[in-house]
Amino acid sequence: MSILIAFLSLLVEFAVGYPSWLLGAIGHPVTWFGRLISFLDRRLNRDTDSDALRRRRGVHALLIIVLVPATIAFAVETMLAGIPAGLILTALLATSLLSQKSLTEHVEAVADGLDNGGLDIGRVAVSQIVGRDPEKLDRAGVCRAAIESLAENFSDGVVAPVFWIGVGGLAGGVAYKAANTADSMIGHRTPRHEAFGRAAARFDDLINLPASRLTALLIVLAAFLVKDADAGNAWRTVQRDAKKHRSPNAGWPEAAMAGALGLALAGPRSYDGVMVDDAFMGEGGRRDVESVDIRRALRLYRVADFLLMGLFGLLSVIVIVA
Template identity: 50%
Template sequence: MTSFIAPLSLLVERWIGYPQRLTDLVGHPVIWMGRFIAFMERGVDKRERTPRQRREAGIFTVAVLLVVTLAIALVVQQLLRGIPFGWALEILVATPFLAQKELGRAVEAVATALRTSLDAGREAVSHIVGRDPQALDEAGVSRAAIETLAESTSDGVVAPWFWLVLLGLPGIALYKAINTADSMIGHMNERYRDYGWAAAKLDDVVNWIPARLSAVLITAACFFTQHASPGSAWAIAISDARKHASPNSGWPEASFAGALGFRLGGPRSYDGEVVDLPSFGDGKSELVGSDILRALMLYRSTLNVLLGVSAVIALLVWAA
């Protein structure tokens, strides 16, 4: 039954997600990881240190985080596999590391809010992006939501699933630890350029295959999504993905842009500073709330394709 943990985890998480009551009661694994990273940062990242010393401190932080995460995941896995129906509990333990349900809910909330007002849309999108929401018009809010949906399809769903299939519960837990560290300290600004170097580089490594796999899955999902072009999805991914500063983020974003005939990316504002970023695709750029719903249709088709692929892999492993 262990070969079915990945597809069943996808199915269960998509159905129930991670209940808010449980988060309120005991927290969430990502929250626990974030607190540990913050604790390590307070202890080892001293501003008076040299850039090399701060880089070494960052390497130490990531190493300790991964050792602790691996130890806990291995212990939990061994305990669960030693009891009857432990595989069912292992499925439940894996689900918090996936983000299908919450990602879809958060992005759909932006489309719903835009029906009320632009200010409501700005408020809703502020919960899922880091850019300045007040600088966004309706097209900017819509693009921000779709870009987040595209990128998070890879690092919030496909990548954790990939590492779950490859390495089981320890794999998905380690991936989420790396990804959380990157989101907290892996920034190329003055504060984290050195201390967050290891987190950022390691995140690039563990997302390299999943990002490109995401483009393949998105392209395949176009066959099951109205008014989505598989040819354009793949062509734009191949031509435009490399424009992104990240070696990985451009793949799902360019695929979404090509599939839906959108132009995503471009200049955006962070903390009052406009950052000139590349565009993906050459289609419609003046997006509206209904375009977010189109992107969600493609997202859900991608989840269906991923579930199908996961089930096929499980059946092949079981048959072998």
């Protein structure tokens, strides 16, 4: 029934997001994961320890971060399976692991901010969804950042969690989200976290691999159905540029989005005052990106998301019939 849980959670989260009454009752799991990760970081990651010891402790921390929440989720799902509405309740809990609705709202806020409030408001809006320095972004840079975030977060905020829910039920989705949160908090190449967070970063790369490829395929297929999108160029751009990205996974959805829209995404950008010389996704595409392109990207994303729901709906029918 994991596939059906994944499908139902997609439908509910697309329509209403993470239900507010559930958020008020139990909070958000990412908050719980964050507290656990921060606690382990304080206790196990000591500046006086050697890099080798910090790497080993990083592995131990990752095991705790993934296995403890996943075990609790498995127990909850097992308990709910014994009651009539258990499947629905499990799917409602799983909506907390998805971000279809919030992703749309945050990216739309960037386009609306640029159109109605100007560059400064657009920078504030985009700072909510990207880690780069917003004050150094011009209007085109803000637009590119929003579209890149949309593509990447479609992969690791929607496709990846629903993939792992489909594979392992609520426990699979929770394990994924906990690991992904660990990567976002400690999986950085900073003096404090390069050794301790290495396991989290490597594991996140591994578990996002299937979803990033599936996301690229969904965007390519969606481009066949969206006006002013080029599916052929999306496919060619994925083949040519996806592996040029510094991330083994982010390049796939970003390249697909860039090719479909005829844009040049990624490229050199600043993080915490440090310039990162990344390759362009969609080299040769248009770089003077505008707010209208953010809205084009959102249309493409919505169609790709519908295709994802259709895929899990079809798989659910197959599971039920079988």
